[in-house]
Amino acid sequence: MATERQRRKSNQSVTIRDVAAHVGVSPMTVSRVINRESNVKPETRELVHAAIRTLNYAPSPAARSLAGSVPCRIGLLYDNPSTGYLGEFMLGALDESSRTGAQVLVERCGEPEMAAAALGKLLKAGIDGLILTPPLCEAERVLAEVKRAGVVAVAVASGHPSERMATIRIDNEAAARDLTEYLLSLGHRHFGFIKGHPNHVVSQQRQQGFLAALAAAGIAPESVRQEQGYFSYRSGLEAAERLLAEEPYPTAIFAANDDMAAAAVSLAHRIGFEVPEDLSIAGFDDTPIAASVWPALTTIHQPVAAMARAAIDLVLEEVRRHREGTGAPRQLLHPHTLIVRESTGIAPPEPVGG
Amino acid sequence: MATERQRRKSNQSVTIRDVAAHVGVSPMTVSRVINRESNVKPETRELVHAAIRTLNYAPSPAARSLAGSVPCRIGLLYDNPSTGYLGEFMLGALDESSRTGAQVLVERCGEPEMAAAALGKLLKAGIDGLILTPPLCEAERVLAEVKRAGVVAVAVASGHPSERMATIRIDNEAAARDLTEYLLSLGHRHFGFIKGHPNHVVSQQRQQGFLAALAAAGIAPESVRQEQGYFSYRSGLEAAERLLAEEPYPTAIFAANDDMAAAAVSLAHRIGFEVPEDLSIAGFDDTPIAASVWPALTTIHQPVAAMARAAIDLVLEEVRRHREGTGAPRQLLHPHTLIVRESTGIAPPEPVGG
């Protein structure tokens, strides 16, 4: 006598089979109704709907994604694991991916030369789409590789919109303008500016926003001392030193990122300026260093976690769009926030010496 | 003539079958390795692991959850999203979870009072186990809530082993000893120490390691000036100020974390010390600030990403262990590394004034 093999106990109480049996149709028909396909007789459709309601049936997402070709694997290419930025980004990405049932595969691309290898690994793992975090989305080598591979991609925090690729970013120019207007509202008229890395598009945008706000306030660009920085603390130190080498001293320094602003604070202290009493200093990005140094930095905050969540959704949407061959890549703009902390204050009556 | 039915095109290029074929075993064996079942010959296990790595295979969460009743939902409770620590941790967690097909649900617990709510949310989402990141693993309220909920948990970077819970950490005392011995090897004999937050267990451990190394070198604890800090930059600034207020000045300052060490560097510069020529300064943790300030900080590095990966594995293991009702929670110790950068140097012949 053949012993009956025990039926596997399922996690799910009501399945598509139960609904089908209840109506007296095949599971296929139920599947069609669930997926809103048009080729089902209206009356049958109604019966199925009724049964679904009666039995309180919910389709299993696991089974659907296994059986179907719903895109659900997302590659995430990043550069440096120990930036403050990445933490919040990963958080948002992780959060949204678990909510939508997508799977995120992360891969490091430390040097642009590694782009091909890193991308190859992700493609071999079967990703449906790709997310590029900064600064990879500005590296030509990386972009070329992505194009060559023909993979659907979303660039986060890249400097400018793209025809080739969907992007998610903030308006760097408007943000720099907002921050500069705040400094103007504190009475500052003598400015120093520490420029960002010349290779990054955001550097120009931030500078332009800064100059635009000054122009609107009737301050001539020639009256502003600008020094080249490269986004590193070290470069900020050197730029600030040049900025504060001789009179007339600025009463406010705007650095194109937080690391350079933190360096400027440190250098100002070193040569005898009080911050913000003698000198206001502001940064950009709101990375962890901005809140930890003292005085804490006035800066611009990007909604990084929200942008990461949006990136997950957007890449899935782009994959679908791409398969249907319709429309153009979407360009998303997220809101920035001016964060006022202790490193900025009312302008001193006269620019102060060191 | 029967036409061959077209094989369904799959989303996933590398499957358990490919790995199995690559090694020359059955998919079952690969499955066993993935699920860390003990009944696989070690050599086979190694071969499978190698193949997984070579092929960059990631199990499909959909298939796993559909087929089995494997625990695969992991809750991750964190505190502050914008610490440098979290970035690397998330990275490791994401990496390992996608590799093992586990799903990580993240939830923020900003205040210990929110522990119940945050935990409730995760439990309702059906997590099988929980990971606690620092500093949550030391908050009594949080631990009490975890115990009350009866959920299997793993504490990361908590100060000491626990009977109630699995832990993953580094040996803080040994690490502090290593760093201190390095300073001693540079000829330093006059030390200052900035203590960590008194509520954190690691503070005592780091202090003890520091003092133990000094004792071994024949330096009396009374000759060392110690100041209370609270892990914040601000507290480091104040502690360093007291440390450098009067002669005899130390030639080396060891701060219990990087933020305080960075603050000490800034203050030292402010009052005329050159770092490291007049004064060496070292930190602990190797957070982003350590590499970004100038001079960059000599410090102790924790393998954060590796610890996160281990946490994912360990929590799944603990869930299984718990279900079987055997053994005690595992206590894992990870290796630390001394990172020598520019903030430390050979001791000056005589302690130098400001």
Place this chain on the structure above:
DNA sequence: CTGAAAGCGCTTACAG
């Protein structure tokens, strides 16, 4: 408009 068959990638339950 409808359904039987095969399969998605994995695991459970069984047998060696």
Place this chain on the structure above:
DNA sequence: CTGAAAGCGCTTACAG
């Protein structure tokens, strides 16, 4: 210690 078989709940691809 290892594997062949069956099945998880659904969809694709085909045939009427």
